[in-house]
Amino acid sequence: MKLINKLTYWIMGVVFVVTPFTMTISYRSIKSNINKAEITRLKDVTDKVAGQLKAGVPPQQYMLDRPITVKEVTAMPVDKVQTRNYSFYNAELKRDECRMDVTSYYNINNKVYAVYTYNYVTQGKQIIMGMIYALAWKIGLITLSVLISGRLVSKYILSPFKQTLKSIETFTLGNKEKLVLPPTSTVEFKELNSFLQNMTDKAVKEYAAVKEFSENASHEVQTPLAVMRTKLELLSETEINAEQAQLIGDMQYSIEKLVKINRSLLLLTKLNNSEYQTTEMVKFCRITKDMVKALEPHLEVKGLELRNHIGSNIPLQIHPVLAEILLNNLLSNAIRYNDPEGYIDITLTRTRLTVKNPGLAPEVDPAILFQRFKKSNQCADSVGLGLSIVQQICSVNNFEVNYSYENNEHIICVDFGNEAVTEQEAVVVEQTFFNNEPVIA
Amino acid sequence: MQFRFVSELHFIFVPMKVLVLEDNPRLGASIHDFLVREGYSCELADTYAKARDKLLSVDYDCVLLDIMLPDGNGLDLLQLIKQENIPSGVLIISAKEALDDKIKGLEGGADDYITKPFHLTELHARLRAIYRRKNPAATNSNIISFNEINLNTDTLQAYINNQLLDITRKEFDLLMYFVVNKNRVLSKQAIATHLWGDYTDNLDNLDFVYQHVKNLRRKISQLNGTDYIDTVYGLGYRFKGAEEVQ
Incomplete structure (x- = not known):
C-alpha cells in the first residue's frame, strides 16, 4: 500500500473515531446554552410579573397572551428559581415537543408567590439532525481535501525520496561512480540519503579494491608464468633424455593450463570491471561467418557437418573482442562435446543466436554449467570457465543466454533483446583482435 | 659473429x-x-x-x-x-x-x-x-630461404625446389614458424598459440597441430622436399637445421 494511502486511511480513521465524541460534546454544549438562554429569558418574564405584583398593578395586563400563572404558596422553597426541561408528545399537533418550565418564587408583602411560566425550546433531536447534516458535509469536504491535497503534497514531499530510489536503482558497483542523491529538507530523507551515500561509497571503494586486487594478482602471476614457460623452453633445448623430456612435457602442459585459467579469470575480472563497454555497432553476422570459417578445419577433422543459417546484415552493440570470444566459446563447445560424425547447427537472426549440436546428455543441471569451474562430461583439457565467460559477456551486453538439452541436442540460445535496431545504425567495425593472422617472421 | x-x-x-x-x-x-x-x-x-x-x-x-x-x-x-x-x-x-x-x-x-x-x-x-x-635492404627482399625451401612473405607462397607448394595459410604460417625457429623445440602449445592466438583456449588445438604438421610434411615430401620436421617425444616438434640433415 502506498504511503500516502496509508496516511489517508489513518487520518480518516482518526476523524471517524473522534467524531462521535466531538458530536456529543457539541450537542451538550449547544443544548445547555439554548436552555440557559431560555431560562434567563423566562426568568426576566417572571421578574417583571413579580415587579408588577409588588407595585400593586394587576398582572393581567402583562400576562396577556403569555402562559403565566401566579399562585400564592405557603412557604419559600430552597431554590428560588426552579426549572424543568422535558419532552412530550403534542397530540394536537401530532409531534414531539420540548418545553422549558420556569417557576420563580418571590416574597411580596410577606406573602410568597410562585410565578410560573414556560416556553417551547429547540428539541435535541432537531439539533442532532442539524449536526448530522453539517457532519456529512464536513466529512465529505475533509475526505476530499485530504485525498486531493495528500496526493499533491506527497508528490512534493516525497519527490526527494523517489529520486533517491531512482538513483539507487540505476546504481551499479561496477560503474565506479559515486551515488549522487538529491538535496532534501526532510530530516528523515536526509538521514536516509546520508546513510545510503556512506554505504555505497564504502561499497564502491571496497569493490574497487577487490577488483584491483584480482586484476593485479592475475597480472602478477603472468611474469612468473612467463619465467617458467621460457625456462622450460630453454631446458628442452638442452641435452635431455626421453624421461626428462616427458617430465618437461608434463610441466609444460600444466603451465599451459595455468596460463589458460589465469587468462580466463583475468577476462572475467575485466568483464566485471566493464572494461569492454562500447557504443559501437559491429556486424555480428560478419564476425560469426569469419569465426565459422576459422573453425571449419576443426569441423573437418572431427567429421562434423555444418548447418549454417547465418542471416546477413545483423548489427549488434558489442565490443568486437567480446563478440569473438563469445562465438569462439560457443562454437568450440559445440565442436568439443559433439557426437562423432555429428553436426553443428548455427542460426543467427536479428534477435537471437542459436547453436545446436548432438551429444551426450549433461551429467549435471545445465544451469550449473554457467558457474565457474563446473564441467559436465569431464574433459581433461577443459578449464570450466568457457560458459561462465559466455554468461558474463551476455550480462555485460544485456543479452540473455539459455542452455537446454532436448532430443539428444545441446541447445544454446543467446537472446540479443534488440528488435528495433535498424540498418542505418550499423557501422562496420572491421578491426578484429582475435583471429589475427600470426605475424610473418 | x-x-x-x-x-x-x-x-x-x-x-x-x-x-x-x-x-x-x-x-x-x-x-x-x-x-x-x-x-x-x-x-x-x-x-x-x-x-x-x-x-x-x-x-x-x-x-x-x-x-x-x-x-x-x-x-x-x-x-x-x-x-x-x-x-x-x-x-x-x-x-x-x-x-x-x-x-x-x-x-x-x-x-x-x-x-x-x-x-x-x-x-x-x-x-x-x-x-x-x-630493414628491407638488409634482409634481402621478402624471401626467406632455407636449403630448397623458399618462403615469400609478401605473396604468402612457399616453394620447394622452385615448385609452388600447395598449402593453406595456416600451413604457411606453420612452415614459417618452423624455419624461423629452426633447431628449436616447438611445443604444440607454442604452435597453437602462434597459429590461433591467445583466446582459442577451448579448442582441442593440440590434436589439430598434429594434423597440420602431418599435412605439411606430406605436402613437402610430395614435392620431394626433405622432411626437416622431427617429432620430439613428449615435447613437440623440431625443424632440423643443416648440420643434422644429410
Missing part, C-alpha cells in the same frame, strides 16, 4: 642488436640466453633509467619493452624513442592484455605487442618480423 648457420640465414649480414628492458631478472635472462643462442647481440636493462642511457648511446635494431617498470612506464620510453628519432624497432611486452595498453603502444610507435606469458619462439618470430620490416 656467433652465427652457426650463416649460409642459410643469408638475409642477416650483421648480428641483430637487441635491447631487452625487463625488470624481472629471471625472465630477462631467459630472453637473453635465447637470443644469444640465436646469434643476436643482446643487452639487458632492468630499469627505465638504464634503458634510457643505453638507447641514447647505442643504436639497437630492436627494443623489447616491458611496460610496467619499477621506475617508470615503458610507454614513456617509447615517446623518447620517437622524440630522439631512434630508428629501433619496438616490441612491447606487457603483463596487461588491456586493449588500452595495446592501442597506446601501437599508436605510440611500437611495431608489435606481445603479452606475458609468451613463448620464446613466438617472441623470436615477432622480433624477426619487426627486423624484416625495419
Whole structure:
C-alpha cells in the first residue's frame, strides 16, 4: 500500500473515531446554552410579573397572551428559581415537543408567590439532525481535501525520496561512480540519503579494491608464468633424455593450463570491471561467418557437418573482442562435446543466436554449467570457465543466454533483446583482435 | 659473429642488436640466453633509467619493452624513442592484455605487442618480423630461404625446389614458424598459440597441430622436399637445421 494511502486511511480513521465524541460534546454544549438562554429569558418574564405584583398593578395586563400563572404558596422553597426541561408528545399537533418550565418564587408583602411560566425550546433531536447534516458535509469536504491535497503534497514531499530510489536503482558497483542523491529538507530523507551515500561509497571503494586486487594478482602471476614457460623452453633445448623430456612435457602442459585459467579469470575480472563497454555497432553476422570459417578445419577433422543459417546484415552493440570470444566459446563447445560424425547447427537472426549440436546428455543441471569451474562430461583439457565467460559477456551486453538439452541436442540460445535496431545504425567495425593472422617472421 | 648457420640465414649480414628492458631478472635472462643462442647481440636493462642511457648511446635494431617498470612506464620510453628519432624497432611486452595498453603502444610507435606469458619462439618470430620490416635492404627482399625451401612473405607462397607448394595459410604460417625457429623445440602449445592466438583456449588445438604438421610434411615430401620436421617425444616438434640433415 502506498504511503500516502496509508496516511489517508489513518487520518480518516482518526476523524471517524473522534467524531462521535466531538458530536456529543457539541450537542451538550449547544443544548445547555439554548436552555440557559431560555431560562434567563423566562426568568426576566417572571421578574417583571413579580415587579408588577409588588407595585400593586394587576398582572393581567402583562400576562396577556403569555402562559403565566401566579399562585400564592405557603412557604419559600430552597431554590428560588426552579426549572424543568422535558419532552412530550403534542397530540394536537401530532409531534414531539420540548418545553422549558420556569417557576420563580418571590416574597411580596410577606406573602410568597410562585410565578410560573414556560416556553417551547429547540428539541435535541432537531439539533442532532442539524449536526448530522453539517457532519456529512464536513466529512465529505475533509475526505476530499485530504485525498486531493495528500496526493499533491506527497508528490512534493516525497519527490526527494523517489529520486533517491531512482538513483539507487540505476546504481551499479561496477560503474565506479559515486551515488549522487538529491538535496532534501526532510530530516528523515536526509538521514536516509546520508546513510545510503556512506554505504555505497564504502561499497564502491571496497569493490574497487577487490577488483584491483584480482586484476593485479592475475597480472602478477603472468611474469612468473612467463619465467617458467621460457625456462622450460630453454631446458628442452638442452641435452635431455626421453624421461626428462616427458617430465618437461608434463610441466609444460600444466603451465599451459595455468596460463589458460589465469587468462580466463583475468577476462572475467575485466568483464566485471566493464572494461569492454562500447557504443559501437559491429556486424555480428560478419564476425560469426569469419569465426565459422576459422573453425571449419576443426569441423573437418572431427567429421562434423555444418548447418549454417547465418542471416546477413545483423548489427549488434558489442565490443568486437567480446563478440569473438563469445562465438569462439560457443562454437568450440559445440565442436568439443559433439557426437562423432555429428553436426553443428548455427542460426543467427536479428534477435537471437542459436547453436545446436548432438551429444551426450549433461551429467549435471545445465544451469550449473554457467558457474565457474563446473564441467559436465569431464574433459581433461577443459578449464570450466568457457560458459561462465559466455554468461558474463551476455550480462555485460544485456543479452540473455539459455542452455537446454532436448532430443539428444545441446541447445544454446543467446537472446540479443534488440528488435528495433535498424540498418542505418550499423557501422562496420572491421578491426578484429582475435583471429589475427600470426605475424610473418 | 656467433652465427652457426650463416649460409642459410643469408638475409642477416650483421648480428641483430637487441635491447631487452625487463625488470624481472629471471625472465630477462631467459630472453637473453635465447637470443644469444640465436646469434643476436643482446643487452639487458632492468630499469627505465638504464634503458634510457643505453638507447641514447647505442643504436639497437630492436627494443623489447616491458611496460610496467619499477621506475617508470615503458610507454614513456617509447615517446623518447620517437622524440630522439631512434630508428629501433619496438616490441612491447606487457603483463596487461588491456586493449588500452595495446592501442597506446601501437599508436605510440611500437611495431608489435606481445603479452606475458609468451613463448620464446613466438617472441623470436615477432622480433624477426619487426627486423624484416625495419630493414628491407638488409634482409634481402621478402624471401626467406632455407636449403630448397623458399618462403615469400609478401605473396604468402612457399616453394620447394622452385615448385609452388600447395598449402593453406595456416600451413604457411606453420612452415614459417618452423624455419624461423629452426633447431628449436616447438611445443604444440607454442604452435597453437602462434597459429590461433591467445583466446582459442577451448579448442582441442593440440590434436589439430598434429594434423597440420602431418599435412605439411606430406605436402613437402610430395614435392620431394626433405622432411626437416622431427617429432620430439613428449615435447613437440623440431625443424632440423643443416648440420643434422644429410
